Amino acid sequence: MGIWSAFAEHYERVFRPRPDAVEWLVGWARSAGREVAPGASCALDFGCGTGHDAAGLAAGGLDVLAMDLDPAMIDEARRLHEGQARLCFEVAGLSDFVAPLRRWAAAAARGEDAGLDLAVCIGNVAAHLDEEQLAGFLAELRPRLTKGSVLVLQTVNFDRILAAGSEAGRFDFPVLEDPAKGDLPALRFERSYERLTEDGCEFHTRLLVDGELAFEGSTPMVPHRAAAVDRLAEAAGFTSIERRGGFGRAPFDPATSGPAVAILHS
Numbered sequence: 001m002g003i004w005s006a007f008a009e010h011y012e013r014v015f016r017p018r019p020d021a022v023e024w025l026v027g028w029a030r031s032a033g034r035e036v037a038p039g040a041s042c043a044l045d046f047g048c049g050t051g052h053d054a055a056g057l058a059a060g061g062l063d064v065l066a067m068d069l070d071p072a073m074i075d076e077a078r079r080l081h082e083g084q085a086r087l088c089f090e091v092a093g094l095s096d097f098v099a100p101l102r103r104w105a106a107a108a109a110r111g112e113d114a115g116l117d118l119a120v121c122i123g124n125v126a127a128h129l130d131e132e133q134l135a136g137f138l139a140e141l142r143p144r145l146t147k148g149s150v151l152v153l154q155t156v157n158f159d160r161i162l163a164a165g166s167e168a169g170r171f172d173f174p175v176l177e178d179p180a181k182g183d184l185p186a187l188r189f190e191r192s193y194e195r196l197t198e199d200g201c202e203f204h205t206r207l208l209v210d211g212e213l214a215f216e217g218s219t220p221m222v223p224h225r226a227a228a229v230d231r232l233a234e235a236a237g238f239t240s241i242e243r244r245g246g247f248g249r250a251p252f253d254p255a256t257s258g259p260a261v262a263i264l265h266s
């Protein structure tokens with residue numbers, strides 16, 4: 001079982017929905033003066049997890065195709081958002097999104113070249129890809145974005161993490177906890193990057209349910225620095241790149257920002 005499959009049923013309690021961030025994302029679909037109108041505006045969510053951001057984008061008036069490589073995450077997303085209008089979930093990775101996108105566009109009679117008004121890839125999904133895969137993803141996506149629209153790509157701020165952890169070769173995140181309530185058990189989610197170098201690390205996770213270890217596992221990740229993402233985006237033909245330190249106006253500071261948000265303009 002992959003690490004995310006193990007967390008699917010608990011994900012929403014550990015990583016809470018963030019309506020302010022979603023509102024900010026919908027705002028990007030309106031950039032360049034475009035109207036957001038159901039049936040006319042569409043967005044992709046890459047690595048959507050259990051779908052809370054995708055559901056928010058759909059509620060904001062966009063037709064949304066949300067994809068994730070992990071079938072258990074997509075099962076949970078479908079269960080949580082069953083019946084929500086303008087929202088479709090598919091199992092697909094960042095490297096194979098074109099076929100599901102074509103099927104989705106055909107089903108909506110939209111035409112494959114209709115263009116996307118927004119794409120999001122947030123929650124550190126891009127760290128699951130190496131540089132070559134990330135370059136391939138950006139190159140496939142860029143021509144499918146309407147001129148003037150953006151890809152919002154967010155990872156943790158690896159510049160800060162490498163500065164703090166590369167000497168020791170590890171970085172520990174604050175523990176995430178959600179106490180027991182009603183029938184729900186207490187959750188404790190521990191995360192660290194191990195064998196951390198410029199080239200890669202092991203993302204190690206432990207999930208404790210009511211104090212009992214429910215899952216422990218690792219997956220490889222690539223600590224993409226902001227400058228590396230910018231270089232790949234430029235090579236893929238994105239015309240300009242804005243950097244923020246969160247989903248809002250906070251400026252990006254490589255030394256201190258928690259998240260690294262790139263707004264890649266098509």
Ligand SMILES: C[S@@+](CC[C@H](N)C(=O)[O-])C[C@H]1O[C@@H](n2cnc3c(N)ncnc32)[C@H](O)[C@@H]1O
Pocket residue numbers: 004015046047048049050053067068069070073092093094095121122123124125128129
């Ligand atoms: C931390 S979760 C983020 C989910 C969601 N975007 C959010 O911010 O809540 C990372 C997600 O990336 C997905 N993922 C990992 N590698 C992927 C890939 N190559 N293509 C698509 N999704 C991937 C995982 O299955 C997991 O659901």
